[in-house]
Amino acid sequence: MTRNDTDWAARIAAARANRESAEAAELRLLRDAADAGQKPSDIAAWWGSGKPRVWELLRRDTEGRPVTESPTAPVTVYLRGAGRGDRTWQQVREAMWARGWRTTSDRTSAWHLARGGYPVVQCDFSTSLDETPGPWYGYDLYVIAGVVRARYDTTAHTIQIRDLLPTPAAVKHHNAAWADIEVTMPGQEMDIQLLTKVKQAEPLCYDSAPGATKSLARVLDAAALADIVEQALKLA
Numbered sequence: 001m002t003r004n005d006t007d008w009a010a011r012i013a014a015a016r017a018n019r020e021s022a023e024a025a026e027l028r029l030l031r032d033a034a035d036a037g038q039k040p041s042d043i044a045a046w047w048g049s050g051k052p053r054v055w056e057l058l059r060r061d062t063e064g065r066p067v068t069e070s071p072t073a074p075v076t077v078y079l080r081g082a083g084r085g086d087r088t089w090q091q092v093r094e095a096m097w098a099r100g101w102r103t104t105s106d107r108t109s110a111w112h113l114a115r116g117g118y119p120v121v122q123c124d125f126s127t128s129l130d131e132t133p134g135p136w137y138g139y140d141l142y143v144i145a146g147v148v149r150a151r152y153d154t155t156a157h158t159i160q161i162r163d164l165l166p167t168p169a170a171v172k173h174h175n176a177a178w179a180d181i182e183v184t185m186p187g188q189e190m191d192i193q194l195l196t197k198v199k200q201a202e203p204l205c206y207d208s209a210p211g212a213t214k215s216l217a218r219v220l221d222a223a224a225l226a227d228i229v230e231q232a233l234k235l236a
Contacts, residue, residue, distance in 0.1 A: 013116030030054065075119045076102040077229055078110035078148065078192075083127030088220050092125065095222035096229070111190045114150035119236070122148050122194060123229050125202070125220060141202035143225060145232040146194035153191035158182050196235035198228050 033043050044054045077096045081089055096103050101121075104110055114120040123145045131140035162170050162179035173179050203224030 009112045009116075011116060013112045013118055015116075016118075075100075075121065075233065076104055076110065076113050078107070078120055078122045079103055079105050080122065080124040081105075081126055084125065084220070088222070091222040092123075092220070092225060095226040096123075098223075099226055099230070101229075107192070108190065110148070111150045111192055114148050114192070119233070120148050120150075121229050121232050122146055122192065123225065123232075125225060129202075142199055143202055143228060144194075144197060144199050145225075145229045146197040147232055147236040149193045149195050151191050151193065153189050158184050196232050198232045198235070200228055203228070 030043060030047065034040065040054045044050055047054065079089075079092060079096075081092065084092075093103050104113075110120050110122070123143070125143045127141065129142050129144065131142060159182065160179065161181050161183060162174070164183075165173065165179070170179075203221040204218045205221035205224070207219045
């Protein structure tokens, strides 16, 4: 992806973020009005939509449906969990969705969203985050969460002159000594930096799976992990 392509991607992500943030704020306002005792018919009239649509929105989270990712969340949580199983990943995602946050595990997507002004929090719960690696590996795991900033980082790499030549010229001069000369080429890469940082010991809870043995079923507490993400957000 070229620099120009990346800039367009960031601008489009920012436009989408603004729209989704406005929609999320609007939905919260409708629910707040209902919680305050306002009649759905009055809310519909003020909002300029039909009463059935208002009821649909207000009932969305009260019908016992499985927790799913909100399509209008203003915050994206960039999840990193190398070494974790599928069940833990799903529990973590659902814990973030329950807070109204979107999730992604793709670094490039997280970078574009942050570059476009979308609030992004990186949450790393990888099993490699261990204070005392070695024989006692796994006993002192920790997690890290922080609001991120996306930027271009200037880099440099060394290549041979032959790698800069068009294919016909490279074939023609493949035995030329000068084609082996190395040159340094400047470049850019997408870099993610933590603006805030919350580091805590891995939060644990007992596994609630049917048949789990408490003495053997201490697992990552996904809800507590979401609390740590919220702490990082408040520091921004």
